[in-house]
Amino acid sequence: MxxxxxxxxxxxxxxxxxxxxxxxxxxTKTHAVMPLFLPPVGLVARTIDQLFSTGEAWAAVRLTLLxxxxxxxxxxxxxxxxxxxxxRSRFLTEVFEPLIANLFTIxxxxxxxxxxxxxxxxxxxxxxxxxxxGFFPVALNTIxxxxxxxxxxxxxxRSMGASPFGLxxxxxxxxxxxxxxxxxxxxxxxxxxxxxxxxxxxxxxGIGKNIELAAELxxxxxxxxxxxxxxxxxxxxxxxxxxxxxxxxER
Amino acid sequence: MTVAFDQARAPAATERPVxxxxxxxxxxxxxxxxxxxxxxxxxxxDIRRGEFVCLLGPSGCGKSTLLNIIGGLLPQxxxxxxxxxxxxxxxxxxxxxxVFQESTLFPWYTVTENxxxxxxxxxxxxxxxxxxxxxxxxxxxxxQFAGHYPDxxxxxxxxxxxxxxxxxxxxDIILMDEPFAALDEQTRMVLGEDxxxxxxxxxKTIVFVTHSLAEAVFLSDRIVVLTARPAAxxxxxxxxxxxxxxxxxxxxxxxxxxxxxxxxxxxxxIRKTMAMQGGGAPGGGG
Amino acid sequence: MSAEQAAAPRRHxxxxxxxxxxxxxxxxxxxLLFAIWQVYGAFFADKDFVSPPSAVAVALFTHIFSDxxxxxxxxxxxxxxxxxxxxxxxxxxxxxxxxxxxxxxxxMALPVVLLLYAIPQVVMLPLVILAFGIGPVAKIFFGFSHGxxxxxxxxxxxxxxxxxxxxxxxRSMGASRLEIxxHVMFPHMVPSLFAGLRxxxxxxxxxxxxxxxxxxxxxxxxYTQVFAQTFDPAPLFALxxxxxxxxxxxxxxxxxxxxxxxRWRRVGM
Numbered sequence: 001m002x003x004x005x006x007x008x009x010x011x012x013x014x015x016x017x018x019x020x021x022x023x024x025x026x027x028t029k030t031h032a033v034m035p036l037f038l039p040p041v042g043l044v045a046r047t048i049d050q051l052f053s054t055g056e057a058w059a060a061v062r063l064t065l066l067x068x069x070x071x072x073x074x075x076x077x078x079x080x081x082x083x084x085x086x087x088r089s090r091f092l093t094e095v096f097e098p099l100i101a102n103l104f105t106i107x108x109x110x111x112x113x114x115x116x117x118x119x120x121x122x123x124x125x126x127x128x129x130x131x132x133x134g135f136f137p138v139a140l141n142t143i144x145x146x147x148x149x150x151x152x153x154x155x156x157x158r159s160m161g162a163s164p165f166g167l168x169x170x171x172x173x174x175x176x177x178x179x180x181x182x183x184x185x186x187x188x189x190x191x192x193x194x195x196x197x198x199x200x201x202x203x204x205x206g207i208g209k210n211i212e213l214a215a216e217l218x219x220x221x222x223x224x225x226x227x228x229x230x231x232x233x234x235x236x237x238x239x240x241x242x243x244x245x246x247x248x249x250e251r
Numbered sequence: 252m253t254v255a256f257d258q259a260r261a262p263a264a265t266e267r268p269v270x271x272x273x274x275x276x277x278x279x280x281x282x283x284x285x286x287x288x289x290x291x292x293x294x295x296x297d298i299r300r301g302e303f304v305c306l307l308g309p310s311g312c313g314k315s316t317l318l319n320i321i322g323g324l325l326p327q328x329x330x331x332x333x334x335x336x337x338x339x340x341x342x343x344x345x346x347x348x349x350v351f352q353e354s355t356l357f358p359w360y361t362v363t364e365n366x367x368x369x370x371x372x373x374x375x376x377x378x379x380x381x382x383x384x385x386x387x388x389x390x391x392x393x394x395q396f397a398g399h400y401p402d403x404x405x406x407x408x409x410x411x412x413x414x415x416x417x418x419x420x421x422x423d424i425i426l427m428d429e430p431f432a433a434l435d436e437q438t439r440m441v442l443g444e445d446x447x448x449x450x451x452x453x454x455k456t457i458v459f460v461t462h463s464l465a466e467a468v469f470l471s472d473r474i475v476v477l478t479a480r481p482a483a484x485x486x487x488x489x490x491x492x493x494x495x496x497x498x499x500x501x502x503x504x505x506x507x508x509x510x511x512x513x514x515x516x517x518x519x520x521i522r523k524t525m526a527m528q529g530g531g532a533p534g535g536g537g
Numbered sequence: 538m539s540a541e542q543a544a545a546p547r548r549h550x551x552x553x554x555x556x557x558x559x560x561x562x563x564x565x566x567x568x569l570l571f572a573i574w575q576v577y578g579a580f581f582a583d584k585d586f587v588s589p590p591s592a593v594a595v596a597l598f599t600h601i602f603s604d605x606x607x608x609x610x611x612x613x614x615x616x617x618x619x620x621x622x623x624x625x626x627x628x629x630x631x632x633x634x635x636x637x638x639x640x641x642x643x644x645m646a647l648p649v650v651l652l653l654y655a656i657p658q659v660v661m662l663p664l665v666i667l668a669f670g671i672g673p674v675a676k677i678f679f680g681f682s683h684g685x686x687x688x689x690x691x692x693x694x695x696x697x698x699x700x701x702x703x704x705x706x707x708r709s710m711g712a713s714r715l716e717i718x719x720h721v722m723f724p725h726m727v728p729s730l731f732a733g734l735r736x737x738x739x740x741x742x743x744x745x746x747x748x749x750x751x752x753x754x755x756x757x758x759x760y761t762q763v764f765a766q767t768f769d770p771a772p773l774f775a776l777x778x779x780x781x782x783x784x785x786x787x788x789x790x791x792x793x794x795x796x797x798x799x800r801w802r803r804v805g806m
Contacts, residue, residue, distance in 0.1 A: 009648040016649045037668055094559045095566065105735070105788045107742040110777050112750065113761040117770060118586055189657070197659035201750050208660070212751075215663030223663060230660045238655050324705050344711030355706040359724035359801045368720050372710035400801040420710065 039221045047225040057229075064195060064207040067123045071130030072191040076184065079135045083142020083180075097143050104136040109197070116202045126198040126206075134191040141183025145176030178249040185241045192234060270424060270456045271298040271321060276330035278316055289481035290316045293330070296475060296484065300423070301454040303447075303494070305467040308477030309517060309524040314460045315428050317482065321458060322347055322426045334424065344373045348420035350427045356401040356413050362388070363397045369416050387419035391445075407438035414442070418449070427459045431466065440498065443469055448495035464517075468509045469501060476516045479523035486516055588771035593778060596771035600764075601779055610756045611779060614749055617673050618787065621680025622741045626734060628681070629688025633730075636689065637696035647693060654686040658744070662751055671755060676748040683744035684737040691733025695726030728802055731795040738791045742784050 021041060027033050028040040051057040086096045111132070115125040149172055157171045199208025207226060214223035278291040290313040298304050306314040319325040321332055323342040332339040335346050356365050366384040375383070388394045391411050401409050410430060417425050431439040447470060450457060461467055467474045474488040490509060492500055500506055553561070571590055578589025588596070601607050636646040662679065669675035699722060707717050749757040757780070764773035 008644060012645060012648040013652045016652065091559070091562075095562045099563055099566065102785075102788075105739045106781050106784050107739070107746050109743055109746050109750065110780050110784070113765055113773060114770075114777065117765050117773065189655075193657035193659050196657060197662070197747055200659065200662055201747075211660060212663050215667050220667075223667075227660050227664065231656050234657055235652070235655060319705070322709055324708060342709045342711060344709065347709070349706060349709035351702045351706055355700075355702045357703065357721065357724065359727070360720075361801075369710050372707060372712035372716055372720075374711060402801065426709075 036218065036220055039224055043221050044224045044228060047221045048229060051222075051225055060205060060207050060210050063123065063205055064199065067126050067199075067206065068130065068192050068195045070123070071127045071195055072134055072188055074127065074131035075134030075187050075191060076138055078131070079138025079183070079187065080142055080180075082135075082139045084146065086139075087143055087146035093143060093147055097140070097147075100136060100139055100143070104140065108133045108194075112198060112201060115198075121202050121204050123206075126195045126203065129198045130191040130194040133194045134187040137183045137186040137190060138180075139183075141179050141186075142176070145179035145183075146172060148179065149175045181245045181248045185245050188241065189234070189238065192237075196230065267299040267301055269297045270300045270302070270334065271296075271458065272331075272333040273297070273317075273321065274331045274333075276317070276320060276327045276332060278313070278320060278325070279328045291320070291327075292481040292483045294482070294484060295330075298456060298458060300456050301450070303450055303457045303459065303470055303472045305471040305474045306458065306460045306477060307462065307464070307467045307474050307513065307517070308482055309479055309521045310462055311524060311528070312477050312480050312520070313482035314462075314477060317477075318426050318428055318458060318460050322349055324349075344420065344422075346422055347424040347426055348417040348422045350414055350417035350425060350430045352410075352429060352433050356409060356416070358401050361398050361400055362393065362404075362412050365401070365412070366416055366419055369420060373420055383419055383421070387415045390418065391415040407434055407442070410434060410438075410442065411445075414446070418455075422455075424456045424458070427457060429460055429462070431461075431463075439463075439466065444495070444498065446470060451494040464510050464513050465501070467513065468506055469496060474513065476513065477520075479520040480527065485520070488513060488516075585768045586770060588769070588774050592771040593774040596769075596775040597778070600772035601775050607760055607776070610760060611776075611783070613673060614676075614745060614757055614780070615783060617676045617745045617749075618680060618742055618783075621677045621745055622684055622738055622787075624677070624681045625684030625688055625737050625741055629685045629733065629737065630692055630730070632685075633689045633692025634696070637693040643693060643697075647690075650686065650689055650693075654690065658682060659747060662747060666748065666751060671752045675752075676745050679748040680741040680745035684741035687736040687740065688730070688733045691729045691736070692726060695729025695733075696722060699725045728799050731791070731799060735788070735791050735795065738788055742787065746780065 024038065025041045028035070028038055082100075086092050108129070112125070112129050115128045119125040119128055153171050153175065154167065157167055162170065195206075196208040196211075199206040200212045201208075203209040207230060211223055211226045211230075214220070214226065273294055273296040276291055276294045278289075280288045280290055294317060296304075306317060308314045316325060320327045321334075321339065323332075323339045326340070334343060337343065337346070356362075357368065360368060363384055366387060367380050370380050370383060371377075384397075385394070388397055391414065393408070393412055393415065396404060396408065396412075401412070404412065410433070414430065417427075431442055434442070443466060446457070449455070459467075459470060468490060471490050474490065476485045476488060477483065478485045488509065575589045575591060578587045579591070582589075601611075636642050636650070658679075661682075665679050665682075666675050669678055703721055703725075704717065707721050712720065746757070750761060752758045753762050757776070760776055761773060764770070764776060
């Protein structure tokens with residue numbers, strides 16, 4: 001939607017964040033909310049600083065990041081391959097596209113207990129869960145991307161004597177890419193959320209586990225520190241990814 | 252042009268009462284922004300009852316703007332429009348009906364529902380909806396498509412229904428904004444003939460915006476040729492041929508003569524418009 | 538998607554219509570997958586981890602349908618999803634209309650909505666449980682907080698880009714502001730609204746089930762823990778199958794409603 005970018009929209013968002021922090025500061029200053037539910041801003045900021053300066057946080061960040069990257073890599077490879085091969089025939093596309101789209105509407109989180117059963121509470125279960133979830137947007141957008149390649153371009157290229165690879169490189173990929181990159185971005189955000197969620201439900205370590213543990217130990221400063229950290233990083237990541245996506249799409 | 256000014260034929264139209272009176276109408280878009288665009292300058296025009304008047308001009312000159320001001324959809328910057336003795340400041344659904352391009356049938360309503368909702372908007376009592384809808388459908392031979400959604404009809408049929416909806420409003424005046432623009436030439440001609448016989452039968456007043464020269468000549472009693480933006484009246488060309496008109500009219504030499512005269516009048520204006528667009532003039536009304 | 542395919546012209550390639558052939562093949566693919574699972578589960582897999590569909594079917598009756606406590610947990614989840622979805626719909630349409638009504642409101646509020654929507658809400662799950670407790674309220678809230686955003690965003694999007702000629706047409710026929718809202722703006726918005734509701738149902742399910750699984754002391758979360766520790770995974774598979782079936786039915790209900798309401802969109806040639 002057009003309103004996501006642009007200076008005005010960005011200003012509104014920054015103003016909103018400033019207001020949220022202001023209100024947060026205000027209600028904790030006046031003790032309007034129990035510190036258990038909302039610790040003071042200053043305390044959370046100090047805790048974040050402490051977590052990272054003592055190096056305590058880095059092990060969790062490293063583990064979670066690695067898990068996300070592994071899950072994402074699997075999702076992307078599987079999604080691109082599946083999407084490409086399904087679109088080699090119109091018939092296969094008609095058979096598989098609705099099937100994959102319908103599976104995507106089932107809450108995949110349901111299968112997480114099975115992944116824990118199969119792969120244990122280590123990163124494996126999170127990788128499997130994240131990869132499965134992240135597979136769908138890549139596959140669906142790859143299918144959509146390759147299916148929308150217009151026949152007249154294929155005919156034109158073939159009439160000019162393009163080889164199969166030339167066709168792939170100069171016609172199929174350029175026209176499918178704008179749709180595919182959107183799938184890649186959505187898939188990454190899904191992988192990220194899935195891994196964090198999986199870690200909260202069942203894990204030995206990682207960012208999600210740390211949030212869950214802090215909640216269990218009634219340590220709101222720590223819990224909020226992690227939440228703020230994740231929200232900030234994902235917002236920045238999302239911004240960067242949207243920029244990249246925009247670049248690819250407008251070519 | 253001998254034909255256009257042949258007063259010997261003494262057209263009855265000039266004797267009839269004035270239906271629409273446009274006096275000194277000026278329109279400026281983007282008032283106060285510093286980027287104002289003059290769309291219309293001092294247009295004065297009387298349209299008589301039962302007359303078919305075409306507004307013809309280069310694309311983007313302000314023809315539609317003028318029509319929208321007449322219909323009360325847009326406020327003018329200066330001047331007045333009077334319809335049936337009333338000053339126009341808002342739509343007058345009981346005096347004037349609009350027919351736009353085919354897309355203005357509501358796609359979420361069936362053909363019948365489109366008629367009903369129009370009558371509802373107009374404030375017609377519920378009891379009359381059914382009869383008037385049936386009558387309008389019958390008039391265009393679309394009864395069997397009453398339950399269809401617009402997207403189930405061909406473009407030509409859709410526009411036929413759209414036209415029928417405008418007629419079903421039962422007003423004396425119908426304003427048409429390039430109603431046939433989306434149609435192929437053959438469908439255009441058939442609907443043009445229909446329109447001409449409608450005029451002959453009902454004596455409605457029709458103001459019609461087009462950029463097709465042939466359409467203007469074939470349908471009009473008078474053609475108002477407008478200049479490039481800001482639109483002003485360059486010349487009014489008269490077409491002496493009684494309605495309903497037959498396709499044979501197009502084969503007569505005077506048809507081509509009129510068409511050529513119009514093109515002669517428009518040529519410079521089209522070039523001016525193209526030059527303006529090349530210079531990146533901000534867009535106003537169409 | 539299937540809706541578009543249903544509208545696509547039939548091509549006769551042989552004894553069967555093209556659509557029927559596609560559907561049969563699709564059913565065949567699903568059956569084949571189940572068959573592979575059955576053979577693998579029955580003959581090759583470690584029975585402690587994978588149960589074949591036949592064993593899962595048996596477990597449905599021995600462990601799920603026959604156990605009142607499990608059925609109550611499933612029923613409660615269904616109620617939570619229904620309430621969360623209803624709340625998402627009502628609040629989402631309300632806020633969406635408020636935001637979409639004029640350009641100023643949209644420019645102020647939409648960036649904030651999009652900012653919030655982009656946050657991975659799952660990191661707040663422990664906080665939500667801490668704030669609302671381990672009962673249904675937390676789960677309904679978490680489902681709602683997932684479902685409301687797609688509704689708002691799609692309602693706002695649906696209220697934009699109404700063909701100006703349709704508005705001019707309605708005005709020329711004498712329509713009042715209320716009539717324009719009722720007969721032009723609203724129908725124009727409905728397809729987009731339903732796209733939002735479909736998405737909302739999917740993410741509401743995710744939110745509620747996430748919260749259910751997080752709370753392992755009661756409800757579905759408890760039973761998944763219990764079933765996972767018995768060295769007979771069939772009941773766990775069965776419980777998941779029941780919940781997946783519920784999800785499919787709920788999604789299908791939304792689509793059915795959509796198909797009824799937006800019939801005019803799919804009749805095109």
